[in-house]
Amino acid sequence: MTTHLGAIADDFTGATDLAGLLARSGVAVSLRIGVPHESPRETAPFEVIALKSRTAPVGEAVSGALEALAWLKGAGAERFFWKYCSTFDSTSEGNIGPVAEAIMGAVGAEQTIYCPAFPENGRSIYMGNLFVGQQLLAESSMKDHPLTPMRDSNLCRLLAPQVKGAVGLADHLTVARGAEALRTRLAELAGEGVAHVVVDAVADADLRVIAEACRDMTLMTGGSAVAMALPELLIEAGVLSRSDAAFHAPEVGAGAVVLSGSASAMTNAQVAAFKAGHPSYRLDPLVLADEGVGAARAWLEDQPLDATPMIYATATPDEVRAVQEKLGRARAGELVEAALGALAVAARDAGRRRFVSAGGETSGAVTQALGVSRLDVGPEIAPGVPWCFAKSEGVDIAITLKSGNFGAEGFFETALERLEQL
């Protein structure tokens, strides 16, 4: 089937988040891990390609995105979506703007919008400032993110140094007046030569207005939520129809494992809650640096299949800082990611078939280590976190990739219970 919307996500949790929200419409969504080697065939109306480029240098992120774009064009897509984090995670050498600009160049788009708002998960934008719940981004726990500490809340200021073109704002006063008013504002900004427009949104109703106003834009960019309204617009226009087929989860064997490499405030709470009732093993990056992953693997292999062990590197901001001072930020992250990837493989080889992975970079490492190339997107466990189903070296597995800050405190337990009910 021809692809109507081609999306490129900068990490794997972000990709499942987007795929899960698009799938709420009942339209088929396909999620590819990395750009497929083979040319497009048996494609879905919505195709999402997951990259692991959030912290990649600009050149690498741009070339990955352009390769993904070429594949999506080959699948028939004429409209595109660039998905990044709802907390706009990027570094001062960030690639969100450069990737958007490269895609715009490749598809001939003169303007795009930036809207990471995700009201269901507490992310809203007002006067260009991004809030996490009631806190400004730079005052939220995101200021201590291990790889992309966010120290400014103003999206226009964050974006401007990343792009060559001019940056402008369509504020909430405009969005509140509806799609026509927003379209007029976008045209006004285009007339002033503004190519990159940050758009305010505080509620789902705003996101619907934005999707309606931007329905003809070749490229939209944002978090997952602003894309959520697109399927409805395509269905209303008669371009797409809902699939009537209810989702049937494939049979997957028993045996579960929780792998957590996110150091977010919410994941810290989730790890503490799960630890109370399950065997757990804490990965120390300093030990990993000196001795490797052997001890953790041996511990995991000793766990009975009917227990659900958790292996975590999740730690407080002070603990993460102390490790980074000794090992360096990038090396600490890489050690943890490589270890969790290797442990995912060990868990699968020991017969475990259900994987809960917490953290975007972590999930990238786990999924790649498991050799997964395509995920079927199932129902959400929490907003933006669906169960997914895949083949790992010929074996059927269920896997959920939880964004660092998503899900409630009992998420790990809830996820495994939910899987039993599918």
Ligand SMILES: Nc1ncnc2c1ncn2[C@@H]1O[C@H](COP(=O)(O)OP(=O)(O)O)[C@@H](O)[C@H]1O
């Ligand atoms: N104890 C720790 N010390 C240093 N780095 C850590 C520690 N725990 C996790 N990390 C690293 O922090 C990063 C967390 O990023 P990620 O997995 O994307 O989580 P999130 O979804 O919360 O952003 C990963 O690179 C991970 O390897």
Ligand SMILES: O=C(O)[C@@H](O)C(=O)COP(=O)(O)O
């Ligand atoms: O948009 C979001 O918040 C998520 O989809 C996402 O990208 C989260 O990334 P991580 O926090 O690194 O998991």
